Amino acid sequence: MANTISSAFVEAFKANVYHLSQQRGSRLGNSVRVEDLTGNVHNFERMGSVVAQTKASRHADTPILDAPHSRRRVSPADWEWGDLVDREDKLRLIISPESEYAIAGANALGRAKDDLIIAAFKAAATDGAGGSVAFPGGQTVAVGSTGLVLDKALAGIELLNKAEVDDMDRTLAYGSKQLTNILGEVEFTSGDYNTVRTLMAGQIATFLGITWIRSERLPLATTTRSAFLWQKQAIGLAVNADMFARIAERADKSFAYQVYCSMTMGATRIEEAGVVEILCAE
Numbered sequence: 001m002a003n004t005i006s007s008a009f010v011e012a013f014k015a016n017v018y019h020l021s022q023q024r025g026s027r028l029g030n031s032v033r034v035e036d037l038t039g040n041v042h043n044f045e046r047m048g049s050v051v052a053q054t055k056a057s058r059h060a061d062t063p064i065l066d067a068p069h070s071r072r073r074v075s076p077a078d079w080e081w082g083d084l085v086d087r088e089d090k091l092r093l094i095i096s097p098e099s100e101y102a103i104a105g106a107n108a109l110g111r112a113k114d115d116l117i118i119a120a121f122k123a124a125a126t127d128g129a130g131g132s133v134a135f136p137g138g139q140t141v142a143v144g145s146t147g148l149v150l151d152k153a154l155a156g157i158e159l160l161n162k163a164e165v166d167d168m169d170r171t172l173a174y175g176s177k178q179l180t181n182i183l184g185e186v187e188f189t190s191g192d193y194n195t196v197r198t199l200m201a202g203q204i205a206t207f208l209g210i211t212w213i214r215s216e217r218l219p220l221a222t223t224t225r226s227a228f229l230w231q232k233q234a235i236g237l238a239v240n241a242d243m244f245a246r247i248a249e250r251a252d253k254s255f256a257y258q259v260y261c262s263m264t265m266g267a268t269r270i271e272e273a274g275v276v277e278i279l280c281a282e
Contacts, residue, residue: 013094014245016102017109017261024103025110027213028117031171032235037264042238043071043128044270071128074238076266077116081108084250085257094247094259105261113237113265114217118173120235120267121228121275122219136272143224143279147181148174156229156276157208163273169232170210175218175225177282220282227278234274240264 022029035042046069053063083101085094094101125133141155153172160170174182205212210229219226245261269275 009094010245010247013099013102013247013259014243014261016099017105017245018243020102020106021109021113021263025106025108026113027110027215028114028171028173029110029237031169031211031213031230031232032117032237032267033233033270034237034239037076037238037240037266040075042074042076042266044074044236044238044268046070046072046270072133072236072268072270073126073128073130074236074266074268075126076238076240076264078262078264079109079112080260080262081105082258082260084253085259086254094257101259105259109261109263111217112263113239114215116265116267117235117237118215118217118219118228120269121230122226122277123269125269133269133272135269135275135277139272139275140277141279143281145281147280147282148178148227148278149181150185152278152280153208153210153229156278157210159276160229160231160274165231165271165274166233167209170229171213171232172210172227172229172278173213173215173218174227174280175216175282176214177225178227178280179214181280223282225280225282227280229276229278231271231274234269234271235267236270237267238265 033044035044081104083104085101122135124135127133139159141152141159146152156172157170218228240263243261243263247257247259249255250258
């Protein structure tokens with residue numbers, strides 16, 4: 001096999017990793033607002049509400065109400081993954097969509113994406129002027145002495161509803177212990193309470209108008225796990241439009257092939273009212 005690697009190989013590998021990272025590597029990536037990233041800083045634009053005014057007379061001047069505009073700023077980070085392939089006859093396998101290398105790279109980037117999203121739920125956000133915006137304590141459902149139970153889920157939904165957060169595209173991320181909690185609640189499993197099938201292969205798909213996603217990467221403080229309920233537009237993920245990928249020969253590694261890919265992205269909380277932390281005893 002020739003030592004030179006065609007650009008077609010590199011592009012195919014990059015395309016496969018990018019596709020897999022979107023479809024398989026990340027569990028939460030489709031549940032947030034995604035925008036293309038250009039430059040070193042990305043701004044998510046926000047617009048506040050305005051109050052309509054009564055028309056005073058016929059042919060009155062058009063009112064200028066000046067809707068309030070603001071921003072949430074995010075600085076992206078670079079994430080990378082790499083591996084070595086010793087045998088030259090495996091080179092063509094690297095670019096296969098079923099390749100273990102493509103899957104490993106995609107999953108690594110997907111986990112990084114989920115970690116960024118999870119951190120953005122409660123981390124201090126940055127406004128357009130560079131100021132810090134803390135996560136408000138009023139957006140947290142107290143742990144009490146229980147895990148994830150129906151009352152806590154309803155309390156989180158109530159917080160979203162009180163703030164008139166959009167009913168569509170709501171997601172709740174929970175862990176394996178929380179799955180055990182909710183499967184013990186009759187309201188989640190009984191047809192008397194739930195006319196739509198909520199269990200699929202041991203996991204909750206949708207309930208209460210919310211998409212439920214299991215993640216084992218949610219923060220744990222001693223014996224308290226943070227589950228999160230959010231609306232899609234409340235969390236922003238800025239992702240650079242292109243993924244960097246290379247397959248190159250390494251003279252210092254007995255001329256093994258190094259497969260490498262990286263991605264630049266950042267996440268931030270766009271709206272506090274659209275994110276709820278649900279503390280669960282574990």
